Amino acid sequence: MRLLTHNMLQCHVKKCTDPALNFPLQLQDIELEQVETEENEDLLLNLINKVDYNALTTTAAQLGLVGLPNAIPKDPQADPAFMTRLHEVLLETNITQGKMACRGCGHVYTIKDGIPNMLLAEHEI
Amino acid sequence: MACGAVHFPNSLAEMALRALELLCLPEDQSSLLLDIGCGSGLSGEVLEDEGHTWVGLDISPSMLDVALEREVEGDLMLHDIGQGMAFRPGVFDGAISISVLQWLCNADSKVQVPKARLTRFFSTLYSALARGSRAVFQMYPENDNQLDLIMTCATRCGFTGGLVIDYPNSKKAKKFYLCLFAGQAANGPRQELPQGLGVDDPQGAASGVKYSASDRRLQMMQQRSKGGKGKTRTPIKSKDWILRRKELAKLRGEKTASDSKFTGRKRRPQF
Numbered sequence: 479m480r481l482l483t484h485n486m487l488q489c490h491v492k493k494c495t496d497p498a499l500n501f502p503l504q505l506q507d508i509e510l511e512q513v514e515t516e517e518n519e520d521l522l523l524n525l526i527n528k529v530d531y532n533a534l535t536t537t538a539a540q541l542g543l544v545g546l547p548n549a550i551p552k553d554p555q556a557d558p559a560f561m562t563r564l565h566e567v568l569l570e571t572n573i574t575q576g577k578m579a580c581r582g583c584g585h586v587y588t589i590k591d592g593i594p595n596m597l598l599a600e601h602e603i
Numbered sequence: 604m605a606c607g608a609v610h611f612p613n614s615l616a617e618m619a620l621r622a623l624e625l626l627c628l629p630e631d632q633s634s635l636l637l638d639i640g641c642g643s644g645l646s647g648e649v650l651e652d653e654g655h656t657w658v659g660l661d662i663s664p665s666m667l668d669v670a671l672e673r674e675v676e677g678d679l680m681l682h683d684i685g686q687g688m689a690f691r692p693g694v695f696d697g698a699i700s701i702s703v704l705q706w707l708c709n710a711d712s713k714v715q716v717p718k719a720r721l722t723r724f725f726s727t728l729y730s731a732l733a734r735g736s737r738a739v740f741q742m743y744p745e746n747d748n749q750l751d752l753i754m755t756c757a758t759r760c761g762f763t764g765g766l767v768i769d770y771p772n773s774k775k776a777k778k779f780y781l782c783l784f785a786g787q788a789a790n791g792p793r794q795e796l797p798q799g800l801g802v803d804d805p806q807g808a809a810s811g812v813k814y815s816a817s818d819r820r821l822q823m824m825q826q827r828s829k830g831g832k833g834k835t836r837t838p839i840k841s842k843d844w845i846l847r848r849k850e851l852a853k854l855r856g857e858k859t860a861s862d863s864k865f866t867g868r869k870r871r872p873q874f
Contacts, residue, residue: 482678483658486658486694487690487691488690490687490689515676518633518654520631520632521633524633524634524635528635528694528733530691592671593664593671594681595681596660596681596689597681598683603687
């Protein structure tokens with residue numbers, strides 16, 4: 479699972495609705511893998527609007543990934559270093575094993591072989 | 604979840620391509636798409652080939668393992684869509700789903716109420732999609748009621764749109780695509796329902812059926828004006844039916860009452 483997808487996921491337990499707590503999911507016991515892919519400027523520009531950048535920098539810092547500025551540059555297209563680093567963090571960093579815990583309700587989503595288990599129990603629907 | 608279609612990979616890829624076409628994405632844009640019920644990732648590969656990034660959901664771990672072995676590019680997720688989807692609002696540029704939606708109408712256990720599951724699915728999908736984007740579901744509806752239920756739930760959750768039927772006059776090639784619009788982008792083009800393929804004759808031209816409450820009411824009114832339900836209906840357990848059942852029972856060696864002119868007649872009220 480790429481960090482991009484982690485940035486899009488929030489806890490979906492029915493009673494867990496506080497937006498301050500159900501996103502981002504807290505990563506624990508994470509194993510990372512770097513998979514090289516081709517950089518696509520169009521895609522990155524499209525994604526910049528969708529990604530929650532604050533959450534991304536926080537998560538990156540927790541995982542020990544450095545090199546992302548605290549805020550998105552005003553003209554990201556003119557900053558190739560930023561674009562490359564964003565591509566590396568967002569699209570090339572894969573989580574292979576680990577857990578994602580919700581800070582609101584405490585539900586733990588496990589990640590196995592890069593596939594997060596997002597199933598809920600009956601009482602959480 | 605897409606287990607009904609795995610045996611025909613070619614046609615599955617074709618359906619995925621058609622679904623992508625119906626999404627009407629802006630040209631030359633690399634989009635982030637959702638593949639609901641991705642199975643082994645065949646439909647996702649079509650999205651990859653067209654230059655899009657995708658995230659796939661499926662309820663079956665074994666299908667996801669197959670997808671993992673095939674080393675698809677998209678991210679995979681074990682997800683029961685009836686429980687709702689765990690995405691932040693407005694992140695996806697579109698969603699496709701091939702041969703999945705009809706399974707959501709099944710209730711595998713007591714706690715699963717199809718209507719509640721559909722509603723939760725559509726409401727979370729609506730929020731996960733960017734405004735002005737679309738979701739296209741290729742599906743095999745069992746009957747009109749099922750289609751109606753799905754459409755009602757989707758409309759309640761804010762979707763507009765309708766059904767596009769490809770090749771409505773062919774038994775084999777006929778395909779249903781439910782085309783849903785998640786609102787209207789601020790400066791985007793007006794959402795219009797695309798035409799189905801293979802629609803030539805005027806009869807088939809009505810195949811891009813738009814569903815609305817007033818249409819359904821009209822249908823019901825027409826039915827009523829035909830003479831109501833009671834008059835046209837024939838009794839299910841008619842004399843013919845009873846005789847046929849008796850014949851069968853005799854073949855099985857069971858004891859039956861002998862046939863007479865009174866067989867299958869209604870009894871007089873007792874009081």
